[in-house]
Amino acid sequence: MNNISKIQSIAKWLSQKNIDIAFINNFNTIKYLTGFNSDPIERVLALIIFKDKEPFIFCPSLEVEAIKENNWPYEIYSYMDDEDPYKLIANTIYKNISNPQKIAIEAKNLTVFKLKKLTNLFPNTNFSTYIDDYIDQLRVIKSEQEIELLLKAGKDADFAFQTAFNKIHEGVTEQQISTEIDYSLKKKGIMHTSFDPLIQFGKHAAEPHGETSDIKATKNELILIDLGTVYNNYISDATRTVALGKITDRQKDIYNICLEANLEAINAIKPGISAKELDGIARNIITKYGYGDYFIHRLGHGIGQSEHEYPDISQSSNIILKKGMCFSIEPGIYIPNELGVRIEDCVYVTKNGCKTFTNTTKKLLQL
Amino acid sequence: MNNISKIQSIAKWLSQKNIDIAFINNFNTIKYLTGFNSDPIERVLALIIFKDKEPFIFCPSLEVEAIKENNWPYEIYSYMDDEDPYKLIANTIYKNISNPQKIAIEAKNLTVFKLKKLTNLFPNTNFSTYIDDYIDQLRVIKSEQEIELLLKAGKDADFAFQTAFNKIHEGVTEQQISTEIDYSLKKKGIMHTSFDPLIQFGKHAAEPHGETSDIKATKNELILIDLGTVYNNYISDATRTVALGKITDRQKDIYNICLEANLEAINAIKPGISAKELDGIARNIITKYGYGDYFIHRLGHGIGQSEHEYPDISQSSNIILKKGMCFSIEPGIYIPNELGVRIEDCVYVTKNGCKTFTNTTKKLLQL
Numbered sequence: 001m002n003n004i005s006k007i008q009s010i011a012k013w014l015s016q017k018n019i020d021i022a023f024i025n026n027f028n029t030i031k032y033l034t035g036f037n038s039d040p041i042e043r044v045l046a047l048i049i050f051k052d053k054e055p056f057i058f059c060p061s062l063e064v065e066a067i068k069e070n071n072w073p074y075e076i077y078s079y080m081d082d083e084d085p086y087k088l089i090a091n092t093i094y095k096n097i098s099n100p101q102k103i104a105i106e107a108k109n110l111t112v113f114k115l116k117k118l119t120n121l122f123p124n125t126n127f128s129t130y131i132d133d134y135i136d137q138l139r140v141i142k143s144e145q146e147i148e149l150l151l152k153a154g155k156d157a158d159f160a161f162q163t164a165f166n167k168i169h170e171g172v173t174e175q176q177i178s179t180e181i182d183y184s185l186k187k188k189g190i191m192h193t194s195f196d197p198l199i200q201f202g203k204h205a206a207e208p209h210g211e212t213s214d215i216k217a218t219k220n221e222l223i224l225i226d227l228g229t230v231y232n233n234y235i236s237d238a239t240r241t242v243a244l245g246k247i248t249d250r251q252k253d254i255y256n257i258c259l260e261a262n263l264e265a266i267n268a269i270k271p272g273i274s275a276k277e278l279d280g281i282a283r284n285i286i287t288k289y290g291y292g293d294y295f296i297h298r299l300g301h302g303i304g305q306s307e308h309e310y311p312d313i314s315q316s317s318n319i320i321l322k323k324g325m326c327f328s329i330e331p332g333i334y335i336p337n338e339l340g341v342r343i344e345d346c347v348y349v350t351k352n353g354c355k356t357f358t359n360t361t362k363k364l365l366q367l
Numbered sequence: 368m369n370n371i372s373k374i375q376s377i378a379k380w381l382s383q384k385n386i387d388i389a390f391i392n393n394f395n396t397i398k399y400l401t402g403f404n405s406d407p408i409e410r411v412l413a414l415i416i417f418k419d420k421e422p423f424i425f426c427p428s429l430e431v432e433a434i435k436e437n438n439w440p441y442e443i444y445s446y447m448d449d450e451d452p453y454k455l456i457a458n459t460i461y462k463n464i465s466n467p468q469k470i471a472i473e474a475k476n477l478t479v480f481k482l483k484k485l486t487n488l489f490p491n492t493n494f495s496t497y498i499d500d501y502i503d504q505l506r507v508i509k510s511e512q513e514i515e516l517l518l519k520a521g522k523d524a525d526f527a528f529q530t531a532f533n534k535i536h537e538g539v540t541e542q543q544i545s546t547e548i549d550y551s552l553k554k555k556g557i558m559h560t561s562f563d564p565l566i567q568f569g570k571h572a573a574e575p576h577g578e579t580s581d582i583k584a585t586k587n588e589l590i591l592i593d594l595g596t597v598y599n600n601y602i603s604d605a606t607r608t609v610a611l612g613k614i615t616d617r618q619k620d621i622y623n624i625c626l627e628a629n630l631e632a633i634n635a636i637k638p639g640i641s642a643k644e645l646d647g648i649a650r651n652i653i654t655k656y657g658y659g660d661y662f663i664h665r666l667g668h669g670i671g672q673s674e675h676e677y678p679d680i681s682q683s684s685n686i687i688l689k690k691g692m693c694f695s696i697e698p699g700i701y702i703p704n705e706l707g708v709r710i711e712d713c714v715y716v717t718k719n720g721c722k723t724f725t726n727t728t729k730k731l732l733q734l
Binding site for chain 2: 208209
């Protein structure tokens, strides 16, 4: 799936701002606009969009075939490993425009080193316009077709939770559960997770960015499962926390506080509310019960083709929600050396409210 | 494993160059220097090294526990999602140095956007020194301990090839083989691959950067398997091409040409030879037989904690090899719509020659 109409929107934006060229080099943006999905690592991949000429892709020669398979309708220029890619890009640009005045860049992705290469080759060109925010705006409202794909990714995440729940028992390691999730997905043809399934038992879950380890499950503890899948470049991301054996009232209370924060925030979502208000709703609930200091991250992040994208759902985000925006709601309570609870769904904003992409139960499961 | 002595080397380098600070924000560099392994995605992670004071790590608050677990002996400063990380970093730096004259940056990693944040906060500071090349030099000669880890990663890759060979049969899909490789590794406790195993059948292998697909294996074709594993942050990367059923003389010839290029290049490796000469040895062999136009990438890339690192082994790389350098040798011949062959081992340079990290046979297997 390519987005030629969005490339045309960028060309129009360039024209309105009287900028000659957009130099797009974030491979996630290129994936979004062209359907071609490849991280060039240290090689050079760029999409050059002109205000009034046909765009072209510049890529390593070994990517040409794969780009053609994505039905790219315009030119592809490529380079060999022993050639200087920047010189070749510059030559191709100069063939189209003899003296570009302004080139817009993705400042949140372009490195200082690459910009220096470009400014050496275009000494008379102004590179001070950043296109990042405009691209965020292009991507933030998901089309019906995009929401369909996100729903499909959500279904795959629900499937993965069922595997996880089935594999939890005393003595199993975090890594074993993660392995079985991954394997069951791949056996079903779901080849890509958006990140390795994160499984954390008991107090290990107090590290929200810890890694799945060889810790073994013991009775009477909470287990956190955070996972995500990829469907046709679109991502799911969800977290459930479940109990193995009998848990204490305190464990249950903390779970229910986190759940209340999750449900109340989701309940409040509708066009017109701000991201900041939403974060506040969840944060106030957790704070009211005395756990505010243990909710050590924002409420959520945008989702789409990227795992974390615009908009940010945090205390400092003034963005007003609109129909078609997609993001996570993931309150968490992390008590060092004791436990961690996080409950996460991604949602899309509808005309009057929102819907979740994942539907695995949030009632506390006791396995 | 942290590398405090390498941090001290950087401090010494700063002192020699009269630079106050190195601003390290490539998470791979931070992993190498501190042992802490986490991609902060859109959050901010930095290691601040002073020429004459103790370094500190600056990280999202939810990473603090994980960094402590890596025995980081110096200060950790953290920020919450609703705080401005750059302001906090700047304040902490200013507490140490009231008026830094020069801050060195990783220009190949720092984005234009982040540099702008820094220059706004340090308006009187010069940011034009790039530390990238020095860090490449710090990392390029692997210690005996690092080579031990790379050898262990290589053994895991050899294990993965055995799984792959066992799973190849008529009708199996590329994805099924990839899935089984991954699962068998994880069942053995080898939790991370350095990239998803790339399996390509027949003419699909003519796209050296194509993706593992649902194409089914048919008799009488060549099958390319490129895979890599991670052992304690150190990476393996190797490729084998094998035959399913009977193949033609032409297929065999092309395989043997690629093998000759692989073996002759490996045979030529020793301290003192240049990367360019090495690439030339392999390229000349392939060219001599008439397939030079189908070897469309460089001969190899450095390896260590990163899948692709310094040094580059290409026609344009003048680096002279030294004992302890580690890199791939991976000649390939890709004939569009027909076949692809690549044979890859990573090696480390010894006193008189080199040794490979992987030892899976390179004799053409006919499965």
